[in-house]
Amino acid sequence: MPPDPDRVLAxxxxxxxxxxxxxxxxxxxxxxxxxxxxxxxxxxxxxxxLGRGGLDAPGATVTTAAGEELSLAAWxxxxxxRVRLLLAAARHAPDRxxxxxxxxxxKGDARERAGAxxxxxxxxxxxxxxxxxxxxxxxxRVTQGELFEAAVCDSPYASRHLxxxxxxxxxxxxxxxxxxxxxIARLHDRCDAELSSSVLDFARERExxxxxxxxxxxxxxxxxAPPGLGAKLLGYLEHPAVEHRRAAAEALGMMLPGEPRxxxxxxxxxxxxxxxxxxxxxxxxxxx
Amino acid sequence: MRIFEPHAHMYSRITDDYExxxxxxxxxxxxxxxxxxxPRTHVGTFLDYFDALLGWERYRAAQYGVHxxxxxxxxxxxxxxxxxxxGVVEAMPRYLAKDGVLAVGEIGFDDMTPREETxxxxxxxxxxxxxxxxxxxxxxxxxxxxxERTLDLLRDVGFPMERALVDHNNEETVGxxxxxxxxxxxxxxxxTKMDExxxxxxxxxxxxxxxxxxxxxxxxxxxxxxxxxTALRMKRGGFSAAEVDKVVWHNPIAFFAQSGRLVxxxxxxxxxxxxxxxxGNSILRGQGQ
Numbered sequence: 001m002p003p004d005p006d007r008v009l010a011x012x013x014x015x016x017x018x019x020x021x022x023x024x025x026x027x028x029x030x031x032x033x034x035x036x037x038x039x040x041x042x043x044x045x046x047x048x049x050l051g052r053g054g055l056d057a058p059g060a061t062v063t064t065a066a067g068e069e070l071s072l073a074a075w076x077x078x079x080x081x082r083v084r085l086l087l088a089a090a091r092h093a094p095d096r097x098x099x100x101x102x103x104x105x106x107k108g109d110a111r112e113r114a115g116a117x118x119x120x121x122x123x124x125x126x127x128x129x130x131x132x133x134x135x136x137x138x139x140x141r142v143t144q145g146e147l148f149e150a151a152v153c154d155s156p157y158a159s160r161h162l163x164x165x166x167x168x169x170x171x172x173x174x175x176x177x178x179x180x181x182x183x184i185a186r187l188h189d190r191c192d193a194e195l196s197s198s199v200l201d202f203a204r205e206r207e208x209x210x211x212x213x214x215x216x217x218x219x220x221x222x223x224x225a226p227p228g229l230g231a232k233l234l235g236y237l238e239h240p241a242v243e244h245r246r247a248a249a250e251a252l253g254m255m256l257p258g259e260p261r262x263x264x265x266x267x268x269x270x271x272x273x274x275x276x277x278x279x280x281x282x283x284x285x286x287x288x
Numbered sequence: 289m290r291i292f293e294p295h296a297h298m299y300s301r302i303t304d305d306y307e308x309x310x311x312x313x314x315x316x317x318x319x320x321x322x323x324x325x326x327p328r329t330h331v332g333t334f335l336d337y338f339d340a341l342l343g344w345e346r347y348r349a350a351q352y353g354v355h356x357x358x359x360x361x362x363x364x365x366x367x368x369x370x371x372x373x374x375g376v377v378e379a380m381p382r383y384l385a386k387d388g389v390l391a392v393g394e395i396g397f398d399d400m401t402p403r404e405e406t407x408x409x410x411x412x413x414x415x416x417x418x419x420x421x422x423x424x425x426x427x428x429x430x431x432x433x434x435x436e437r438t439l440d441l442l443r444d445v446g447f448p449m450e451r452a453l454v455d456h457n458n459e460e461t462v463g464x465x466x467x468x469x470x471x472x473x474x475x476x477x478x479x480t481k482m483d484e485x486x487x488x489x490x491x492x493x494x495x496x497x498x499x500x501x502x503x504x505x506x507x508x509x510x511x512x513x514x515x516x517x518t519a520l521r522m523k524r525g526g527f528s529a530a531e532v533d534k535v536v537w538h539n540p541i542a543f544f545a546q547s548g549r550l551v552x553x554x555x556x557x558x559x560x561x562x563x564x565x566x567x568g569n570s571i572l573r574g575q576g577q
Contacts, residue, residue: 040382041385044385044386044387045385045387047387048387048549052560076560107382109339109342109343109346109386109387109388110342110343110346110347110560111387111560113343142343142344143344143347144343144344144347145347146347146560
């Protein structure tokens with residue numbers, strides 16, 4: 001059994017907030033759990049009481065009721081405290097939890113909104129209730145990296161409930177603004193031919209502009225490999241950056257069953273590859 | 289030289305202005321709510337504007353390492369408009385609770401109508417209830433009488449003078465404010481209100497206590513670098529670096545810190561820009577933002 005998310009968050013917040021702030025939070029949590037608190041009035045004070053700094057827990061995760069693991073690497077102390085408040089309110093009124101999160105998003109400033117968004121995957125009904133989807137859609141449209149990131153990255157809720165068109169746009173926007181697409185849940189499960197093709201177009205655009213291409217694009221492009229991808233990936237197998245060679249090896253491995261002609265090139269490169277991670281990726285690719 | 293710009297309407301400025309201000313030493317900006325040049329006819333457009341001050345403007349500023357704060361209010365001009373005045377003030381408490389809202393403002397008199405007086409007084413009560421100081425606009429026309437009536441109203445309602453920043457002062461009004469204990473704001477403009485040379489003369493005559501400079505830049509002819517330019521003129525006029533710092537940094541911080549929501553040491557850290565900073569693999573960080 002993975003530990004209770006609220007327990008994990010409580011420990012992380014306790015390690016980083018001031019004692020007065022923690023006393024304040026305990027009172028607010030008790031009120032929320034008893035249905036006595038108007039969270040719209042409590043949410044604005046959270047950052048002032050507990051701080052705005054990072055949780056500084058790069059390896060920490062929590063597990064949702066559906067068993068999805070969710071990274072806390074990008075969370076701030078106030079995010080974690082606001083999620084705890086929503087979890088407490090959900091104990092009182094579980095059926096209203098996601099609707100309440102949406103309401104708090106609507107009334108919140110950027111920090112409050114980020115907190116509401118980060119809670120979604122952990123609230124009761126996250127697997128079936130799309131009541132908070134309008135908040136996610138709103139955050140996808142804003143030009144505030146902070147909100148977009150909280151809506152889409154490390155969020156099984158977003159990847160479960162976003163319609164396919166919106167979800168594809170979210171993946172592309174994440175890549176476009178420099179967020180790692182590997183932080184998007186169900187990335188490969190929901191990828192379709194259109195996304196593979198859009199991702200390759202985006203990579204070409206970046207290349208033409210002489211701008212960096214995120215290596216994480218390659219396996220996604222290879223999911224429904226558009227014409228020409230194999231040759232491009234063989235080129236990236238010679239790239240000076242290890243991450244590109246590794247991602248290209250992984251992507252080529254996905255393409256091999258459909259394009260066995262690629263195999264000798266992978267064998268050839270494997271004999272010359274200096275980096276052990278890439279060598280391992282090639283070995284796995286050739287074994288597929 | 290670090291500058292706290294205590295009155296700038298960045299909503300109406302382009303992003304390049306944030307960069308220019310940052311280059312000139314501006315590390316923090318307070319943006320008071322005002323009117324938008326054209327009357328609004330719905331309460332909702334005010335609320336969207338308040339949300340922009342709390343969200344989008346803060347984000348734009350953060351891109352240049354500038355901390356963005358705001359003041360929320362029904363402005364004096366639109367206090368005269370019964371389509372919006374009551375609804376906006378009714379919605380204000382929700383915003384006055386927000387992080388980064390350091391004052392109620394701009395409130396005050398513009399044409400000195402009974403409605404302006406009603407909503408000015410009502411919003412002073414809101415400021416008191418939320419423990420916030422008040423940023424107070426004074427009229428362009430008949431300014432001296434406007435300042436007198438402002439000070440009278442503050443006294444009548446018992447609003448603590450040290451928690452009031454009476455803005456847009458000039459040679460004729462500074463003497464009215466100097467002995468009251470209120471903070472005195474001066475909007476340095478290219479043509480109207482106050483210019484750098486006159487400002488330095490005023491500081492030489494009246495001293496630097498509770499004196500606050502701002503550019504009040506908006507969509508009109510105005511200059512977001514006026515505080516930096518006036519600071520330069522102060523140095524040429526013989527003021528020490530410590531005196532300059534007092535006027536352009538410490539005085540505005542002392543005033544807005546009365547909100548309990550501004551800690552000077554917090555301004556040393558870079559403002560929040562995005563959620564990627566703590567994940568250890570920031571691409572944005574790599575771009576030197």
